[in-house]
Amino acid sequence: MLEANHILHITGAGHFCISFIIGFLLMMLLNKNFSASLKVQLYSSFLPFLVGLYGAAPYFFHNGECNTNSLYNVFIFYSLIHNNEFMVKIFSNLNATALICSVLYVLILLRYIRLVKYTSQYGWPSHNSTD
Amino acid sequence: MPAKHFYFSIGASIGSIAMLYINVRKEQLVKRFSLFKQLEKQNSYWYLYSPLIIFFFGVWGLIPDIIHALSILPKEVTRTEVFNLFYFHSYFEYIEDTNKDLDQILNWIGQLILIVISLGTIMYYISLVNDAVKNFSGKEN
Numbered sequence: 001m002l003e004a005n006h007i008l009h010i011t012g013a014g015h016f017c018i019s020f021i022i023g024f025l026l027m028m029l030l031n032k033n034f035s036a037s038l039k040v041q042l043y044s045s046f047l048p049f050l051v052g053l054y055g056a057a058p059y060f061f062h063n064g065e066c067n068t069n070s071l072y073n074v075f076i077f078y079s080l081i082h083n084n085e086f087m088v089k090i091f092s093n094l095n096a097t098a099l100i101c102s103v104l105y106v107l108i109l110l111r112y113i114r115l116v117k118y119t120s121q122y123g124w125p126s127h128n129s130t131d
Numbered sequence: 132m133p134a135k136h137f138y139f140s141i142g143a144s145i146g147s148i149a150m151l152y153i154n155v156r157k158e159q160l161v162k163r164f165s166l167f168k169q170l171e172k173q174n175s176y177w178y179l180y181s182p183l184i185i186f187f188f189g190v191w192g193l194i195p196d197i198i199h200a201l202s203i204l205p206k207e208v209t210r211t212e213v214f215n216l217f218y219f220h221s222y223f224e225y226i227e228d229t230n231k232d233l234d235q236i237l238n239w240i241g242q243l244i245l246i247v248i249s250l251g252t253i254m255y256y257i258s259l260v261n262d263a264v265k266n267f268s269g270k271e272n
Contacts, residue, residue: 038264042257049250098136105249112256113179119260120176123267 009082012059014091017100019055019076023048024104031111038124041115045108051076052101137241138192141218143248146188150181154255179259182252192218 010018027047034040055076072078081087091097153160157178160167170177194217195209214220227234 038260042260045253046250049246109182109252109256112253112260113176116179116256116259116263117176119263119267124264 008088010088010091011094012056013094013097014087015059015076015078015082016052016056017091017097018081018087020048020052020101020104022055022076023051024108026051027108036125045112048104048108134238134241135193135196136245137223137237138196138218138220139189140192140241140244140248142189142192143185144244146185147248147251149188150184153181153184154178179256182255185248185252192220195220 024047027044030040030044030047055078058072058075058078070079072082073080157167161171162168167177195214198204199206199209210221210224212221215222223237226237
């Protein structure tokens with residue numbers, strides 16, 4: 001594994017991780033604001049994956065080059081963070097990005113486990129329908 | 132070499148099959164085997180933690196890399212035939228030297244497998260929640 005100061009940009013995995021984190025935070029926001037909706041509780045977990053793929057999409061187009069088109073900023077500030085020293089230091093390490101994504105994924109699964117236990121005992125408050 | 136996630140994905144695939152089998156047959160397993168009887172006694176929701184099997188099967192494939200990363204054995208040793216026990220680790224390492232294109236394809240396959248298993252596990256839990264809500268509504272009526 002190269003030291004961070006030898007790496008000049010973030011790879012696709014790093015961009016995926018950053019976007020996955022953002023998607024995870026959005027998911028938590030949705031779950032909190034729509035706590036009565038079973039559909040939101042069930043399907044919001046796909047948001048980190050969708051946002052992650054969206055944020056990493058430009059990596060497939062520019063093939064990992066250092067300099068990227070500023071239009072890529074539409075993909076969650078892709079160009080802005082691609083060469084940012086601080087971001088490169090954290091997210092260029094594949095082991096770190098794998099660990100972060102794994103931990104967040106486990107948190108998602110633990111939430112589902114709690115949901116299964118809860119619905120087994122109490123059903124779902126909105127007259128037991130999946131609204 | 133095929134990246135580490137490739138080896139993890141092979142194990143995860145096997146673990147997923149094992150997990151599916153356990154979940155489909157959990158009533159029969161609880162009746163027939165004392166291990167599952169004990170699990171049922173300890174926690175009636177034991178099957179919710181069955182995706183852990185996927186993780187353990189996946190980690191088995193990472194053992195040669197862990198051994199090398201901890202400097203327990205050098206790469207030359209972890210590439211010997213005995214390490215084929217870990218999902219044909221040595222054979223795939225040989226591919227790194229001889230076929231770069233196939234190496235890249237294997238990495239993509241590994242990524243695809245992990246995405247499918249990740250999303251599949253989420254869908255498994257979603258189906259459990261929907262079943263729980265349906266069964267609860269059935270009981271109330």
